[in-house]
Amino acid sequence: MSSIKHAMFAGTLAAAFLAAPSAFAQVSDDVVKIGVLTDMNGPASTPTGKGSVTAAQMAVEDFGGKVLGKPISVVVGDHQLKPDIGASIARKWYDVEQVDLIVDVPVSAVGLAVQNIANEKKKLLIVHSTGTADFHGKFCSPYAIQWVFDTHALAAGTAQAVVKRGGDTWFFITDDYAFGHSLEKDASDVVKKMGGKVLGAVRPPFATPDLSSFVLQAQASKAKIIGIAGGPPNNNNEIKTGSEFGVFKGGQQMAALLELITDVHSLGLQAAQGLLLTTSFYWDMDDKTREWSKRYFAKMNQMPTMWQAGVYSSVMHYLEAIKATGTDDPLKVAAEMRKHPIEDFFARNGKLREDNLMVHDLMLVQVKTPEESKYPWDYYKILAKIPGEEAFGPENPACKLVTKK
Numbered sequence: 248m249s250s251i252k253h254a255m256f257a258g259t260l261a262a263a264f265l266a267a268p269s270a271f272a273q274v275s276d277d278v279v280k281i282g283v284l285t286d287m288n289g290p291a292s293t294p295t296g297k298g299s300v301t302a303a304q305m306a307v308e309d310f311g312g313k314v315l316g317k318p319i320s321v322v323v324g325d326h327q328l329k330p331d332i333g334a335s336i337a338r339k340w341y342d343v344e345q346v347d348l349i350v351d352v353p354v355s356a357v358g359l360a361v362q363n364i365a366n367e368k369k370k371l372l373i374v375h376s377t378g379t380a381d382f383h384g385k386f387c388s389p390y391a392i393q394w395v396f397d398t399h400a401l402a403a404g405t406a407q408a409v410v411k412r413g414g415d416t417w418f419f420i421t422d423d424y425a426f427g428h429s430l431e432k433d434a435s436d437v438v439k440k441m442g443g444k445v446l447g448a449v450r451p452p453f454a455t456p457d458l459s460s461f462v463l464q465a466q467a468s469k470a471k472i473i474g475i476a477g478g479p480p481n482n483n484n485e486i487k488t489g490s491e492f493g494v495f496k497g498g499q500q501m502a503a504l505l506e507l508i509t510d511v512h513s514l515g516l517q518a519a520q521g522l523l524l525t526t527s528f529y530w531d532m533d534d535k536t537r538e539w540s541k542r543y544f545a546k547m548n549q550m551p552t553m554w555q556a557g558v559y560s561s562v563m564h565y566l567e568a569i570k571a572t573g574t575d576d577p578l579k580v581a582a583e584m585r586k587h588p589i590e591d592f593f594a595r596n597g598k599l600r601e602d603n604l605m606v607h608d609l610m611l612v613q614v615k616t617p618e619e620s621k622y623p624w625d626y627y628k629i630l631a632k633i634p635g636e637e638a639f640g641p642e643n644p645a646c647k648l649v650t651k652k
Contacts, residue, residue, distance in 0.1 A: 278317055278320055279317060279348075280320050284326055291353040293509045298547050299555050303321050306558075307320075307321055307566075322340070322344065322346065333361050334361060348373065349370075352374045362390075365388065365391055375554045375558050378505070379398060380398055383643060390577055394557050395528075400525075400609060406441075408525070412631070414472040416443060416444050416470045418447050418464075422481050426478065446469075451481060458488050461485070466494055471499060473499055477504075486522060487518045500521060500523055508552055516615060522613065526612060531625060539556070550624045596634070606639045609632075613628045
């Protein structure tokens with residue numbers, strides 16, 4: 248009898264191992280702690296900030312507040328767009344406060360600084376508003392994931408989709424620093440490759456107060472497309488100035504290589520109408536995007552940016568991976584995240600690649616006229632879907648994580 252009982256016990260134990268990883272769960276410090284490291288009061292606070300915190304909290308609530316029987320908590324830090332402050336907060340979070348995952352992290356300089364700390368501490372980082380392609384290229388890391396976009400995808404994706412639609416002559420207004428130059432180069436390469444022409448460029452310094460002369464030069468070029476290669480505040484001021492100077496009425500179009508729905512909201516449709524841009528997410532795309540976005544709106548009184556929606560998507564995918572693996576071990580969780588497609592309200596045809604870039608479909612959209620807009624935040628006409636592989640391109644051979652084929 249004893250041998251039969253022993254066999255039954257062994258079979259029961261084996262079944263438990265196979266069927267219920269949570270029964271043997273390993274969660275460090277008995278809590279899964281997620282840190283939203285963002286800009287709470289500065290120029291990036293509207294498209295990230297409190298909205299990113301809200302998105303992370305929504306994901307935790309929708310997951311049930313616990314994973315593997317352990318509580319999930321969200322902490323918040325303000326890096327003020329300063330790399331040293333971001334790195335300091337990350338170090339304290341990982342070392343002292345036992346944070347398991349840091350998310351959001353607007354601006355590339357801060358994102359790269361925090362990535363260094365994540366590598367050193369062997370803890371996970373998922374960025375949503377860090378755009379540099381170097382993050383998953385020469386600086387790629389097994390601990391650092393890029394979820395929403397990179398500069399190459401927005402620039403190359405926009406250029407490709409616009410040239411296909413007949414926008415084959417370009418003139419660039421480019422912010423005169425590394426970010427702007429990168430956007431211009433990626434877009435220019437695609438335009439030329441597809442048989443289009445780049446007629447010239449002007450390069451205003453960051454935060455130039457009067458952009459009139461630069462916009463007039465672009466207008467005088469007679470290029471079909473004026474490419475806005477830069478971020479706030481220049482990009483929005485260039486669009487506003489272009490509208491005042493009759494760029495759109497004159498038959499030219501502006502294509503912004505980085506523009507968010509909150510920027511369009513701030514500009515107003517009168518100024519932004521006709522603008523072309525590429526986005527990872529639009530709240531009014533379909534029933535799934537609308538359902539989540541309306542819940543978000545009820546908390547924030549504004550519609551989410553692609554960065555904020557991406558925070559929710561990644562946190563949910565992260566928690567699902569912990570549940571599936573029975574542990575919050577960073578590398579095991581990241582490996583599990585790479586196993587499964589990402590198909591949710593945020594991402595279509597999403598996949599986390601070996602280089603830890605989440606590739607998914609993008610959209611080329613055009614800002615509606617005031618007459619076309621029928622209700623609040625009804626801002627975009629979707630002109631084309633851009634397949635993820637076309638926008639993001641192949642895995643970067645500079646990334647040491649990529650298996651050499």
